[in-house]
Amino acid sequence: MSSQPANSSAADPVAAKGTLPEQQVQAMFDRIAKRYDLMNTVMTAGLHDEWRVRAADVADVGPGSHVLDVATGTGDLAIELAKRVAPGGSVTGVDFAEEMLAVARTKQTSVLAGVDAEVVFEQGNALDLKYDDDMFDAVTVGFGVRNFSDLAAGLTEMARVVRPGGKFVILEISQPQKPPLSYFYKAWFDGLVPFIGKFAGEDSAYTYLPNSVKRFARPSELAGVLADAGTTNVRWIALAGGIVTIHHGTVV
Ligand SMILES: C[S@@+](CC[C@H](N)C(=O)[O-])C[C@H]1O[C@@H](n2cnc3c(N)ncnc32)[C@H](O)[C@@H]1O
Numbered sequence: 001m002s003s004q005p006a007n008s009s010a011a012d013p014v015a016a017k018g019t020l021p022e023q024q025v026q027a028m029f030d031r032i033a034k035r036y037d038l039m040n041t042v043m044t045a046g047l048h049d050e051w052r053v054r055a056a057d058v059a060d061v062g063p064g065s066h067v068l069d070v071a072t073g074t075g076d077l078a079i080e081l082a083k084r085v086a087p088g089g090s091v092t093g094v095d096f097a098e099e100m101l102a103v104a105r106t107k108q109t110s111v112l113a114g115v116d117a118e119v120v121f122e123q124g125n126a127l128d129l130k131y132d133d134d135m136f137d138a139v140t141v142g143f144g145v146r147n148f149s150d151l152a153a154g155l156t157e158m159a160r161v162v163r164p165g166g167k168f169v170i171l172e173i174s175q176p177q178k179p180p181l182s183y184f185y186k187a188w189f190d191g192l193v194p195f196i197g198k199f200a201g202e203d204s205a206y207t208y209l210p211n212s213v214k215r216f217a218r219p220s221e222l223a224g225v226l227a228d229a230g231t232t233n234v235r236w237i238a239l240a241g242g243i244v245t246i247h248h249g250t251v252v
Contacts, residue, residue, distance in 0.1 A: 018212035018213070018214055022096075026097050028208070029095075030097045030098065031205070032205050033097065033100045033103050034099075034103065035202065036074055036100065039196070043193055051142075051171060051240075052076050052080050052142055052171065054239060054246060055080075055169050056080040056084060056140070058237070058246055058248045059140050059167050061085055061089070061137060063085060063086060063087055064088040065085045065137040066091075066135070066136050067081050067085060067092070067136055067138045067139070068136045068161060068162075069091060069092070069094070070139060070140070070144060070154075070158055071143070072093030072104060073100045073143075073144070074100050075103070075104025075108065076107075077140055077142040077171070078093035078119065079104075079112060082112055082117045083112075083117075090119070091119050092131075094129065096123060096124065098123055101121045104121045126144065126154045126157065126158065127148065127154050128157065133161065134161070134162065135161050135162075136162050136163070136166060138162065138167040138168070139158045139159070139161065139162045139251075141170050141171070142172075143171060143172060145170055145222075146172055151217065151222075152225050155170075155225055156230060158229070159230035159231055159251050160230070162251040163251070165250060167248060167251070168249045168250070170222070170226065170246065171246050173244055174218075174242055174245040178241075178242075194207050197209075219236045219238070219245050222236075223235075223247060226247055231252065232250050232252050233250045234248070234249040235249070
């Protein structure tokens with residue numbers, strides 16, 4: 001375990017590498033939970049909601065479906081899915097950061113009033129899910145896999161709990177490769193995001209964010225890991241010129 005204090009500064013060498021031990025990832029999200037949604041809106045100019053709508057489209061679920069949203073955080077993707085599985089379906093949102101889940105539960109009460117779907121937010125680790133094999137019709141994860149301490153183990157565990165033929169959907173930040181968007185992205189992610197983070201009193205978390213994207217698997221590599229985890233027909237869709245990517249596959 002690193003001896004870095006939980007709210008260490010942008011000079012934090014671990015955050016600067018874009019990898020953090022699991023306990024530090026959990027502590028970081030617990031710390032930023034109350035500011036997380038606002039920061040997302042500011043950093044993406046409000047586009048993040050639309051990206052989750054697209055991910056939910058790809059999950060291809062309908063009334064009566066049972067879905068697991070892993071690394072659910074403040075629950076926005078789970079809530080989007082809940083609207084689609086009603087009536088009669090369910091969405092389980094799992095995350096290891098209890099403070100993020102507390103925000104999700106608050107939204108559940110306000111946003112999902114009158115939606116006839118069972119929605120539960122519960123604490124758990126993506127790498128060791130407590131659910132039975134083949135329990136869900138689909139599994140989703142939004143902006144979470146980049147933080148897994150073991151990507152292959154996490155995806156394999158997620159595939160395990162989905163029935164054969166069910167959908168596996170990953171929404172994740174990626175790096176546009178072509179100019180001019182690649183230049184804009186670099187200025188935005190390397191300059192603006194840490195600046196906004198500093199302004200919000202969270203320079204460590206928002207230094208970690210761009211660096212974790214840089215060291216993360218490219219779309220073709222992630223597709224390979226997803227296939228190896230037990231899915232077939234793996235495809236990916238680049239959104240916003242490649243700033244985010246949706247990977248999807250069918251569980252075998
Ligand atoms: C960037 S947030 C994404 C939250 C949400 N899915 C969204 O779309 O905004 C990443 C979330 O992943 C969670 N997380 C990271 N690794 C995890 C793991 N191994 N098990 C459970 N949750 C994890 C964090 O606690 C955090 O809430």
